[in-house]
Amino acid sequence: MEQTQERLLNAAAELFSKQGYAGVSMRDIGREVGITQAAIYHHFSNKEALYIATITYLFEQHTLVITEQMSAIDDPAERLELLVGAMLEVTEKDPRFRRIYMRELLEGDQQKLAAIAESAFLAFYEPLYALMDELAPDSDPQLLIFSLAGMIFHHLEARKLAPHLPNTAKGNAGIPLLARHITNLFLHGVSPS
Helix, strand or coil: CCHHHHHHHHHHHHHHHHHCCCCCCHHHHHHHHCCCHHHHCCCCCCHHHHHHHHHHHHHHHHHHHHHHHHHCCCCHHHHHHHHHHHHHHHHHHCCHHHHHHHHHHHHCCHHHHHHHHHHHHHHHHHHHHHHHHHHCCCCCHHHHHHHHHHHHHHHHHHCCCHHHCCCCCCCCCCHHHHHHHHHHHHHHCCCCC
């Protein structure tokens, strides 16, 4: 990937994650990168193309490594824990994707969601679907994926609230402990394992 294009994608990710699609102009992105608005069109045909490319870039930047690591592990429960830990880690370190993803779900623009699903999610979704089917062949893999994603994203956001609640343990649970908790809860529910 060309350096200017990567700078555009990173600047766009930062702006889109904070201000949303409608709140960001091509001029804003150009200003952030130090190029003209017209120069952006050399790389991306329009704002929507840049937006979809930005989400795809963010998603692939983190998920390709996770998919490779998962493919090296035979035990599905171990693959799940690796997946949960890696997703917690990358979305905590780089919250831009999480913010954009949540904003898109809330806004519900079907055309953008379809484009995002096709260009960004599909490559990662297939191995997840297979893993869920392997772990629980009698369940709906898509429902399991959404439930798992909900736990991961909610735990990251709720950690901000936890210190203000009674009976909160001192300090936040670290990523490995949180990954183990989510994995155990996902695999066994609240029953003792």
